[in-house]
Amino acid sequence: MTYFSYFKAECLVLFRRKQNLVNALLFFALVIVLFPLGVDPSKAFLAPAAGGIIWCAAALATVISLESMFKEDYADGSLEQLLVSGLSISWLVLLKVLVHWLGMIIPLLLLTPIFSEMLFLPDGVLGVLMTTLLLGTPGLFLIGSIGASLTVSLRQGALLMLLLILPFYFPIIIFSTSAIQAVASGLPYSGLLAIIGAISLLALVMSPLMTPICLKASVR
Amino acid sequence: MQSNISLTISDLWIERGDRDLCKGFSLTATSGDIIHILGDNGAGKSSLFKTLFGLVSPVEGEVQLNGEDVLSYRDPLLKQSLYISHALGLKSVFTVLENIRWYFPKVSEADIARVLSLLKIEGYLDVPIKALSAGQTRRVALARLWLSDLPVWFLDEPFSALDMVSIQLLEGRIREHAEQGGIVFFTSHQPVTLLSPRRVELTA
Amino acid sequence: MSWSWFHKLGSPKWFFQWSKKWAPPVFCLGVLGIVVGTAWGLAFAPKDYLQGNVFRIIYLHVPSAILAESCYLSLGIAGFVFLVWQMKMAPIFIKAMAPIGAVMAAIALFSGSIWGKPTWGTWWVWDARLTSVLVLFMLYMGIIAIQNALDDRVLADKAAAVICVVGVINLPIIKYSVVWWNTLHQPATFSFMKKPDMPEVMWMPLLICVVSFYLFVAGLVIWRMQTEILRREHRASWLKTEVVGDGI
Numbered sequence: 298m299t300y301f302s303y304f305k306a307e308c309l310v311l312f313r314r315k316q317n318l319v320n321a322l323l324f325f326a327l328v329i330v331l332f333p334l335g336v337d338p339s340k341a342f343l344a345p346a347a348g349g350i351i352w353c354a355a356a357l358a359t360v361i362s363l364e365s366m367f368k369e370d371y372a373d374g375s376l377e378q379l380l381v382s383g384l385s386i387s388w389l390v391l392l393k394v395l396v397h398w399l400g401m402i403i404p405l406l407l408l409t410p411i412f413s414e415m416l417f418l419p420d421g422v423l424g425v426l427m428t429t430l431l432l433g434t435p436g437l438f439l440i441g442s443i444g445a446s447l448t449v450s451l452r453q454g455a456l457l458m459l460l461l462i463l464p465f466y467f468p469i470i471i472f473s474t475s476a477i478q479a480v481a482s483g484l485p486y487s488g489l490l491a492i493i494g495a496i497s498l499l500a501l502v503m504s505p506l507m508t509p510i511c512l513k514a515s516v517r
Numbered sequence: 518m519q520s521n522i523s524l525t526i527s528d529l530w531i532e533r534g535d536r537d538l539c540k541g542f543s544l545t546a547t548s549g550d551i552i553h554i555l556g557d558n559g560a561g562k563s564s565l566f567k568t569l570f571g572l573v574s575p576v577e578g579e580v581q582l583n584g585e586d587v588l589s590y591r592d593p594l595l596k597q598s599l600y601i602s603h604a605l606g607l608k609s610v611f612t613v614l615e616n617i618r619w620y621f622p623k624v625s626e627a628d629i630a631r632v633l634s635l636l637k638i639e640g641y642l643d644v645p646i647k648a649l650s651a652g653q654t655r656r657v658a659l660a661r662l663w664l665s666d667l668p669v670w671f672l673d674e675p676f677s678a679l680d681m682v683s684i685q686l687l688e689g690r691i692r693e694h695a696e697q698g699g700i701v702f703f704t705s706h707q708p709v710t711l712l713s714p715r716r717v718e719l720t721a
Numbered sequence: 722m723s724w725s726w727f728h729k730l731g732s733p734k735w736f737f738q739w740s741k742k743w744a745p746p747v748f749c750l751g752v753l754g755i756v757v758g759t760a761w762g763l764a765f766a767p768k769d770y771l772q773g774n775v776f777r778i779i780y781l782h783v784p785s786a787i788l789a790e791s792c793y794l795s796l797g798i799a800g801f802v803f804l805v806w807q808m809k810m811a812p813i814f815i816k817a818m819a820p821i822g823a824v825m826a827a828i829a830l831f832s833g834s835i836w837g838k839p840t841w842g843t844w845w846v847w848d849a850r851l852t853s854v855l856v857l858f859m860l861y862m863g864i865i866a867i868q869n870a871l872d873d874r875v876l877a878d879k880a881a882a883v884i885c886v887v888g889v890i891n892l893p894i895i896k897y898s899v900v901w902w903n904t905l906h907q908p909a910t911f912s913f914m915k916k917p918d919m920p921e922v923m924w925m926p927l928l929i930c931v932v933s934f935y936l937f938v939a940g941l942v943i944w945r946m947q948t949e950i951l952r953r954e955h956r957a958s959w960l961k962t963e964v965v966g967d968g969i
């Protein structure tokens with residue numbers, strides 16, 4: 298087993314299990330639809346809230362899609378084989394997160410313009426919304442991988458993972474929606490983008506340290 | 518393959534839950550050794566293997582590979598050994614060929630075809646793993662023994678679910694590996710016929 | 722500096738014997754301090770000239786809010802110690818401390834909203850402090866939930882330690898983001914009780930309350946740790962002699 302063969306295998310798994318990804322994206326869409334239906338479909342409400350709605354939906358969809366990240370590997374013993382392969386488990390985790398992130402972010406970026414149109418996102422804000430998604434979602438995925446590894450041995454882990462992980466998503470969501478509001482009201486926002494990037498970088502340090510600990514403790 | 522390897526386990530104490538599985542367990546294996554680990558169900562055979570690979574932490578004890586401690590820093594052991602556990606480590610979304618390719622990206626098509634025909638699964642190359650029988654699935658996992666060049670093997674009940682012909686084939690492969698200077702640890706509840714392994718009993 | 726205290730602290734046996742001596746006085750001192758501090762604060766401290774008697778809830782609110790954060794910090798340190806040095810006492814501490822911290826956060830939330838009603842006119846405002854205590858409470862509940870969800874004790878210990886460490890690293894960021902978010906949404910309309918310096922008669926009982934809350938929690942956590950040690954080490958022979966020696 299090499300890092301590259303692992304990467305290829307992960308891509309293939311993602312492709313074979315594409316329904317999971319489709320489900321996560323449908324969930325993303327449904328959460329967005331909840332807001333006009335459940336709160337208010339008027340432009341006056343939706344336009345300022347659009348960025349926040351899209352971000353909350355993206356965060357929830359991320360948790361839901363990551364929950365099963367290590368489950369199948371855990372059940373069929375390939376996680377055990379990864380742990381004894383002599384390869385660095387931190388790098389393997391990063392590769393896996395990368396594959397999952399790529400699989401999610403590309404369709405998400407394609408869907409975002411459509412939904413932002415439906416939510417009356419103000420003109421000129423879409424670019425910043427896409428940038429915050431691009432900068433912030435790596436953080437969501439990296440922190441999410443820690444949660445996924447904590448709950449890997451549980452049959453019903455999704456709810457627990459939401460409880461554990463969502464609080465850590467608050468800063469990313471807050472700064473992203475703030476950046477969107479800042480640009481909508483003509484304020485500078487580049488500092489906020491830098492903060493979002495910094496949080497993702499911190500997650501990039503934390504996740505490869507913490508995820509292997511939980512994975513090793515789970516396979517016994 | 519490296520021809521003189523030694524693995525020394527000394528005074529190993531493994532505890533799971535609140536039960537001692539073994540205490541003061543010692544064993545030395547050198548190149549050419551075949552070691553059959555015996556014990557009742559739940560005696561701790563699988564746990565012993567897992568301890569060596571760091572999946573279970575021992576209470577105390579030492580494990581040395583060529584005189585080097587591998588309990589605190591496991592890389593030397595991991596890089597030298599092949600471990601097939603109860604869970605076979607085959608991805609059910611993959612076909613037979615993809616599973617083997619995943620483990621051995623560099624091995625040639627011809628070698629894979631040769632091994633698979635030896636194991637009589639050459640007709641199933643593009644069949645998903647989940648569509649195979651229990652014995653066939655195990656044979657796919659065991660194909661790693663013919664393709665890998667790692668010297669130390671840990672096989673957890675490799676014979677279960679196999680038919681007579683496959684068992685003999687596997688025993689032959691184990692003997693060949695030992696003759697080439699490897700070390701094989703295996704557990705099995707059935708007696709082996711072709712091999713004359715050293716028998717080590719695990720008792721609490 | 723000698724590290725022997727560190728190794729001693731890692732041994733359940735040493736800790737158990739040490740704690741039998743220390744838990745009762747610490748706990749009693751804490752309770753006494755709380756009684757004295759609150760009595761002084763409630764009955765003898767003067768009224769706040771802006772808020773009247775309502776402000777007196779400060780003697781409950783401030784100590785519990787401080788404790789809620791301190792407890793989380795201590796969980797993070799314990800988690801780090803466990804992940805790095807595998808110290809046996811660390812997960813016992815986490816197990817004992819997490820519910821106490823959660824209760825402290827809950828008290829801070831309740832007293833905060835009781836205080837908020839007369840002061841701000843609502844039970845709840847999305848004030849930066851209240852919100853971050855709410856998040857803190859959720860973090861505590863997460864730790865408790867993961868400990869209960871995982872049956873395997875070794876795994877549960879590791880998982881709780883990991884989530885504590887991740888939490889402590891992220892807590893400043895979460896707090897900072899909440900403060901930031903708050904100033905964005907709520908320009909500081911409510912300036913409350915910020916006379917720059919309270920008179921001594923007002924902060925003296927507050928100080929007593931804070932210190933005795935610390936003592937109270939310390940005593941409580943040591944007791945809970947003893948219970949957890951009893952549960953985990955029930956096979957150890959020192960524990961049997963200990964328990965028999967106590968005539969239980």
Ligand SMILES: Nc1ncnc2c1ncn2[C@@H]1O[C@H](COP(=O)(O)OP(=O)(O)OP(=O)(O)O)[C@@H](O)[C@H]1O
Pocket residue numbers: 517533534536538556557558559560561562563564565873
């Ligand atoms: N994941 C686990 N968590 C806690 N205890 C376990 C776990 N797996 C096994 N055990 C306990 O460890 C002991 C040894 O199990 P192990 O699987 O090592 O036995 P074994 O000798 O391989 O048995 P078998 O012949 O059935 O394969 C058993 O008593 C079992 O209850």
Ligand SMILES: [Mg+2]
Pocket residue numbers: 562563564603673
């Ligand atoms: Mg077994």
